[in-house]
Amino acid sequence: MKYSHSITKALLLAASVGAAGAALAHHSFAQFDQSVQIFIEGRVASWSYVNPHSWLYIEAPDEKGEMQKWGFEGAAPIHAARQGVTGNTFKVGEKVKVVVSPIREEGRKAGTVCFVVKEDGSIARPNDGTCDSIESIERWKSKGWLDTAKHLDRHPTVD
């Protein structure tokens, strides 16, 4: 996949205009390690587009190659909607590549979602306000990680 940096920068600019009033979660997100992002490939198990938070559950292998159900917390529906994400964005069984900040508890298969690359290459942003998904997309593209990332690759959120 090739991406244009200038386009992404313009996208960042455009999205930042609407940033005021962006998501405030119903609870603290301090339980997620926002210094790190993990790339996870799997298939959608369910897409729970409900208040107070949306959750994207996927089936994906763990470090041992065993299939697990992973849960990724996202924005409340009204905030996800502002980013073009609705209850119909993800279908059960579809392939997705998810970039998340992991939960701090060792061994738990969870995180807070930043952005999702769908099978057609389009990107969905169901993230809550704790992740700047536009900035993260730009970072992952500029570093070439989106082209090269393998399942469970980890990258810092800042250099």
Add this chain to the structure above:
Amino acid sequence: MKIYRKWGLLALGVMMAAALSGLALAQDVDPALAARLAEFKPAPLPPVQPPAKEFKTAEEHYQYLLEQAKGGTKHTAATLPNWEGLWTPGPNTIAQTFLEGGKFSGTGTLRAGAGPVKKGVLTPPYEKQFIERRAEVDKAGQQVFDRLTRCEFPAMPRWLWEPYGKEFSHSPKQTWMMNDFMNETRRVYINGKHVNVDGKHSATGDSIGFWDKDKLIIWTKWINPADFTRGAPLTSNRIEMVETWQQVKHANGARQLATQVTIYDPVALVKPVSLVYSHDYRPDLEELGVRIRNWECSNSSNSYLGPDGKTHVYLPGDPQYKDALGTTDFPELPGQSLDPFNETVK
């Protein structure tokens, strides 16, 4: 307004260019609407308007405004202001009221590094608690646990900010202010008197009000102790509030509700403080199909307070996990799935 058109064209151009380049954002919506959603910018926040003179109590303040309005405007259903539509909260002055150099962050919560605590605004015990809270925020990046995690109501004054959908409905005798968040509806009894047959306080308290032409003045009391927002000061069970709501129609056609608020809380505040809040009408969200739905916190939130005082989450496989897409208490019966579109229940 020129700047709105400029951003709109830029955003639309970006969406189209992105689609052509393969960098498409996944959208279930028309690209032009998606561009408007991305383009949206809240209307500018009006300046804080403190009371014309100092009042010791909310009651004195309210009675003064009522006298100034000569008993208030007696609207009929035909003459009441129209605040129809879906609204979302815009900027407010919580940060600058309680933090040195504090600015509205756009995300509501008073984040790490937002500024040192302003001294002398809060009473000593509340100032001490706020300093400790800010230290926690600065260390952990966020307040590590928010009472809303327990599915508590935002309560007043937090209701004014929680950035979810709101709707407003007026009748000559009542105004209803409906918040998406926790289905928390305020009722304002127009030209009413405070009554408390319950013998207790509540999240939204008891609100009475009157109209002064197109301005709605509200006095609220008997409110549960709460807070201004996450990372912000606490309020006490003695808090009372006087609000003045007015719809502002901007040159670019945007509709805004501006709310001037004076907080009287002799237990938490050294003296009353005045803030301004705002809401923006969101025809873009209406066009997308966003509607206020029933808030499902008690059967869908898996976040909880752990023994370490921090926020944790139950996951599938945990006995306490609640599946919002699961079933009712009668899974053996057909038609009891809460996810009939997908039937993801195994």
